[in-house]
Amino acid sequence: MLEALALLQKYWKHDKFRSLQNEIIASVLSGQDTFALMPTGGGKSVCFQIPALMNDGICLVVSPLVALMKDQVANLQQRNIKAIALTGGIRSEEMIDLLDNCQFGNYKFLYLSPERLQSDWILERIKSLPINLITIDEAHCVSQWGHDFRPAYLKISLLKKHFPKTPFLALTATATPRVKTDIITELGLHNPQIFEKSFARENIAYMVFELEDKIFRIEQILKKNPEPSIIYVRNRKSCLDISSQLQSLGFKATYYHGGLSSKEKDKNMQSWMNEDVQIIVATNAFGMGIDKANVKTVIHIQLPENIENYYQEAGRAGRNGERAFAILLTSPSDIIQAKNQFINILPDKKFLNLMYLKLNNYFQVAYGEGINEQFTFNLHHFCLRYEFPTLKTYNALQFLDRQGIITLSQEFSEKITLQFLIPSKEVIRYVSLNVNDEEIILAILRTYPGIYEMQTAFNLQLIAKKSNHKEAEILAVLKKLKEKEIIEYHSKNNDATILFNEVREDERTISRVSKHLENQNLLKKEQLQAVYHYINERAICKNKLILNYFGEKIITDCGICSFCITKKIKKKDVTLLSKEIITLLKIEDLNSRDIQNKTKNNPEDVIFVLQELLENDFILVKPNNKYTLKS
Template identity: 70%
Template sequence: MNTALEILQKYWKHDAFREPQEAIIASVLESKDTFALMPTGGGKSICFQVPGMMMEGICLVISPLIALMKDQVRNLQNKGIKAIALTGGIRQDEIIDLLDNCQYGNYKFLYLSPERLQNDWILERIKNLPVNLIAIDEAHCVSQWGHDFRPAYLKIVKLKECFPKVPFLALTASATTLVKEDIITQLQLKNPQIFTKSFYRENIAYMVFETEDKLHLLEQILHKNPQPSIAYVTNRKSCLATAKQLESLGFTATFYHGGLSAKDKEKNMQLWMEEKVQVMVATNAFGMGIDKANVKTIVHLHLPQNLENYYQEAGRAGRNGDKAFAVLLNNPSDVIHAEAQFLGILPEKAFLNLVFSKLCNYFQIAYGEGIDEQFSFNLNHFCTKYNFPIVKTYNSLQFLDRQGIITLSQEFSEKITLQFIIPSKEVIRYMSLNPNDEEVLLTILRTYPGIYEMPTAFNISLIAKKSNHDETEVNLLLEKLKEKNIIEMKAKNNDATITFNEVREDERTINRVSKYLEAQNKLKTEQLRSVLHYCQDQKTCKSKVLMAYFGESQKEDCGICSYCIGKNKKKLHPESVSEKILEILKLQDFNSRDIQKLTKLPKDDVIFALQKLLEEESICIKSNNLYSLK
């Protein structure tokens, strides 16, 4: 049998393992349950792919990321290694054929999502496979204290009963001590070997800048570093708008978010991967499993939800070992927006109780009844009927699912995608000729500004409510627009299935699980507070703040973050800055940004000097925001 190093050299063309890959592989080969915490870019896949090749049978890989599964299967197949992925959209007869191939075709790797394990017949088929190793990627998804909990991950432990002698290898790129312990408990790892790699990335300069004009600062950053970059935003609307703004400034840019079709995601990703565009503007739907070594700059234009997400996204820079930058831009109003976006959608006990009782009423379940009853469910219709906010309601239902009170059969998606296929001036002309349709059309255009450029996820209930029309009227208008070839519309069945797992007891049910809800909400609040601390702490090296969050002690300052550079920079004498500003204002009036450009001085020094000159009444500020000599 070939050694681990020989397998690595033969198939992956690497001369040696990275720390601690070899020790993890040795643990797996000794059939020990193993936990590996390896930061982004640490080479986690090697840890199960190499031993999977060395042992008889097939390695089962559980992953939540379809793009990553496809990418890894493609790479293995290109190396001549037989691998299969059971991704979404595959018909049952195809799945049966694929599992037959795994059983009789000498395949080495079977990738599947944890949701697949919820199908009993698939689990029964997997039981008959010669499984040699079970690798759980993104293992933090099993923990309710993790930043990306997925209820389906709790089903993975069933595989322990099916394969009691097969080792589990749990892999994650970001986990606090609490999450690590929870992963070990939830997956029932027996006396696991634990391996952790330092979170410290010596080549990444963590930068935090407070600015009122984020686009201007982003422009400066991208001009200074013209290599591949990612700009992260928190919503789809900002995604499209920022990409357009960058293009108007002369940059090449594309965008990526969860609402794009698979075809558009692939196309836009390839444009960036092949460096036909410099900047990928994306939500956090982009990046998992994307391995591009020469990313120079990651810029976050909005505050992230937690430092786990931030560290993973920032860690996509500088994987080639060259110096890279992880920049977070913020301003005081960001705190209000972040609290509304991340904390305002958390259901409190009273709201959860209301949602559960209304859910039971919605399906006409009497008190003390309902166990094992199953119903088709439309989230939009439910929220419209009871005037509930959609995201907060969805989070409530997810919580009820996690606690086993109900089972949600699938993720929710918008029912319709819609795109205008005639120019905007023609739409305006149509409205002038059809004034009865104008109110609904204007509501659509205001709600979905990108609806001319691409198929856009569309919520009929929302448009009906905003335009003060019935859903039936909106539906009729859409059908008319479709017939006239004004829009292209595709309808999808988005009804989920809800199964009630216990009898209806209203408050008694919610009281039993409320302590878990309070703990979850407290965790989310603490996570956001940690993000704010990272941004606002002006007395500590940014790398040190990050390392401390993940339980590491970093003795020396990194020397390259925004704090370290600011600390080491020579402080300019305020009078010399003031003199330079007065010289410039003798030429003509300027705004603060132009003054900063012309003086080539740090922004904070310029602002401080301008305030001092205003107080001394040496200068004044005009109504057009230009500074002028008095």
């Protein structure tokens, strides 16, 4: 394993492997099928990247996440390691070029989605590649009981027939015992070596606080812990609102959500990574590939959809091993809101049928047609036209995406189309007089031979690569050509694109996947119940609750979570504080902040005693979130 360590030092600048990485790499190098459960921050990517670099050939990486694929390819390329990703929206000609590069260009990594393996010609091309390892990332997607089931993952096992001697490595960060069994069975892993890292994060204090004034509590937490922090919210509007409120309180804060352009995302993320700002307020679009070691606090101000997502997001705290906090702030109305957010907006078969029918009509796709057609898409406009509820429609589209029926790209993008307006001989004359523009113009003409006849969709990244110029340089040339009326050039920003992966068959299409829809809806309800249990259970250590969910049974309490802290309050102190609160409430109704200020006690103690008084029917919470004595 000296060679493996040398590669780790050379490319990743680390002197030693993290827990289990060494063992997983050794298993893969021995040619053994391997299953690895490594919670977030465990360093899964190194487990397949190191052995792939040590062997001749190329590593095939199957992943459902476009953003993660792009991130990993960019990271490998920065280390001068040749890697390619076959993501959505790539034309067939480009795909052929990329696969040619894999075959003849000494590439080490090929990333693709499981849906790509359903294309026969792509599978045939892959079969001819010198594959040295097949890595299945986010392997829980193969299980109907995983939190992001994708039927296309079930086809991955077919690769076993074509590569019987190539080891499979299945990786996941979150899997219950039932999902783990499914992964091994459905992928056809042969006598796999199994490595499971504990979900325990001993340095993270899991805190749950029920209160009415969340901003006030966030202000207290961030002043007490001025290190880098993440605040997770449910939607884009909350990102802006919470970020603005924190700035008005004197904090340096920025925000991150899926509706930002790539440039804005990078700018905001870097200002947080470089610690120009303390706080980033984000939706769950933020986090993939983020590995900032000194995050002190991760705060959720709304209930998460499931424990799996919560664990991953909370686990971005404390990766340097120092004490960190994962804090979930709840209020009595959150459970109702969560039900509205996650359960009431689940599409049933009837709605899915109708939405799919209207989606095809919206783009004028005829029955029996539509495969590989791509369209720009505005969800708001679509929902307005057909009077569909937005969230239910979005969930229906996401379900169709996971089933591989469509590909929904939510990457903020700039669509460029252009056409040459002057004859080819005049273009050649222009090139001879403007030699600095020659490489770019010739790359365009070679790539798009029909560009004289019609407006042609233009791939900026591809031309940048082929002409060996920066994207900004190409845009400058296009601007100049437009000003000289040599080309007609249009640029339009899109919120999303939809690619149809199958021909339109209406109810037949939906009937084929409706069983999966029923299972997924049932699973989502069970998962939300587990979240309710996590926040409402006041007699068990929070760390225990999380570990139990993932099948780990422990006896000892963590000693640092919100439950364990309240246990440390002396009975005498509880009795005194209870009497003090009752005395105050005899005079007037108060909210928890008022009680905290008047009693000069810390927030945790006040919340604990208020909960005790509520449970024992001494007090009530009024609709205005003030506590009052029960008459």
